[in-house]
Amino acid sequence: MKISKSLNLGLLALAGLAFACGGGEKAAETTAPEASTPAAAPAQEISLEEKYKDDPIYIKGIEKIKASDCMTCHMVERKIIGPSYAEVAAKYENTEENVTMLAGKVIAGGAGVWGEVMMAPHPSISEEDAKDMVRSILLLKK
Structure with a gap:
């Protein structure tokens, strides 16, 4: 035991x-x-649309862009037929001179800057509306 x-x-x-x-x-x-x-x-990257969704300049311009036919050829961050808006913002500094010049291209159309595919003219868009559109595009810096 x-x-x-x-x-x-x-x-x-x-x-x-x-x-x-x-x-x-x-x-x-x-x-x-x-x-x-x-x-x-990893940190989650937000889209440019999300980044600027509350910016009054972006809101004003993107509403006019969506009301026109721009989104047929352009997207915010992805190239389809024409350059993405982010590519345009990367190429051009956000100055009033560039806003005026690019607004003229929106109204008159043209080709050669981004390749040989011609951007259709938009004579029915006013210069002020075109400038609002361009201002919202030029905000889209990454």
């Missing part, structure tokens, strides 16, 4: 020691990866 008690006591002590030693290491392993996970997450 004494051997049995001693054996049980020894096994119990061995089990306690094994449990105590093993448990501490697992806690450290579990904590470390969790701490580094949020830092490794």
Whole structure:
């Protein structure tokens, strides 16, 4: 009977020691990866439309763009037939001189600046509306 008690006591002590030693290491392993996970997450990039959605100049111009046929050939961040608005904004500085020049191109149409595909003229768009459209486009810097 004494051997049995001693054996049980020894096994119990061995089990306690094994449990105590093993448990501490697992806690450290579990904590470390969790701490580094949020830092490794990439920042989510927002679209230009989202970035400028509350800007009154952008809102005024984009409403006029959407009311015309501009979106048939142009998109904000992706080239389809003509350049994207982001490409136009990257090429031209946002100055009143460029706004006037580009508004004239919107009204008169033309080809050669972005390739040989001609931009259709838009004589029914007023100069002021064309300038509002161009001002909203030139905001779209990345």
